[in-house]
Amino acid sequence: MKPLIDRQRSTISGPYGTAPTAQVQGHAEILDEMGSLHQLEHGQAPRYHFVPVSADEGAHYRLSESLRRGLHSVLSPYSGNLLRHAYATGGEIWHLTRRQHEQALIDNQPRIRYAMVGGAGTCEVSAFIVFTELCHRVDPSTIDCVELMISEDADHAFTVATLQDGQRIVHDHWTGPQACRWEHYRFSDRSDCKVAMSWRPGEELPPGLEVHVAQSLEDESTGYDLRPHDTPDMPPHERLLSLMEEHQDAEPGIEKELRTETDCLLTPDQKAKLGLGPHDVIVYESPDGTLFSNDFVPRAHLDEIDRLQLGPDRKQLIKRCKAVIDWKERIHDACRDNDHAKIQSLMQERPRDFAIFCAKVANEIWQGFNDDESGLSPPSDQMKQALRDAGATVDES
DSSP, X not given: OOOSOEEEESOEEETTEEESSEEEESSSOOOSSEEEHHHHHHSSOOEEEEEEOOHHHHHHHHTHHHHHHHHHTTSOSSBTTBHHHHHHTTTHHHHHHHHHHHHHHHHTOOTHHHHTTTOOBOHHHHHHHHHHHHHHHSOGGGEEEEEEEEETTTTEEEEEEEETTSOEEEEEOSSSOEEEEGGGBGGGGOTTEEEEEEEOBTBOOOOOHHHHHHHHHHOXXXXXXXXXXXXXXXXXXXXXXXXXHHTTTSSSOHHXXXXXXXXXXXXXXXXXXXTOOTTEEEEEEOTTSOEEOTTEEEHHXXXXXXXXXXXXXXXXXXXXXHHHHHHHHXXXXXXXXXXXXXXXXXXXXXXXXXXXXXXXXXXXXXXXXXXXXXXXXOOOHHHHHHHHHTTOOOOOO
């Protein structure tokens, strides 16, 4: 199929910056030094839908890169409540978010204060930082106001800039840097969106990031331990399982807190309402020919995103971790019943992709056999072999 539109431009950019030269077609191959985020996530090349925008609007999209840099100058690039980021960090970013929240409650301080010292982000934290940065970076002659907005039903926060001509631009850096028109935004069809903070040109600027960072560093209450508490070389899915087991009685649990969004742009159903296909991707075109799309991502960063991606098997990661915890509890039940056959059977059915966890359970059982108070009768040779196969270090002495 021939491309609908064929453009050669000197400036093609996305939220991570520009490509020096690139070919953008309506249907397929793009970008010398950039790649397609849509193709990475969906396995199919996008069909680009070009939208003309004003020069002022185009300038807003070009702010995305500097907003991203400002955000990551004070905040971890990982969001504390996204499943793929929890996986990438072995659950540590989620654990850090929880500790920040708990410490904020103890000290009766805003949670943002703790995130400002290299902590974990959530949509609320990233929206506050983007709002602050945008107020200081935007050309005030081009806008009517900047607003930090919250949707309670969607449990999401984001920043919106309204231009002088009434056009609304969303800046959302929760899952990654994104900028788009309000009508091209996932949460724009919600009626519960409320303004939490606002700034208009002529009003006093909100304190800059350096003020918040200084307050955080001077406040002794931020001096709690943010270091990871697990073995750093443990595979991510094993560390995530370990954290889930540690907090399995907590409410809400990790499986209820982690979300699976990969972006905050239009869903396929929302695209259909606008007459767009599921693989249509929007490209904004400024009067000078400059192109911007959230789909244009440097190939080096695509490699990083690919590493963080949750493939079809990992999308069931939380469910699999819960099943492993259930497996361990069934083994403990069999130990209480002194049911050697059941223990041995469960060991043979062990979840082999969680080898470290299984070895830990096998060693615990072996210790039980050596504990006179456990009530377990001596293990058979077959049981010893089953424990060895599961990774236990069996001491025959």
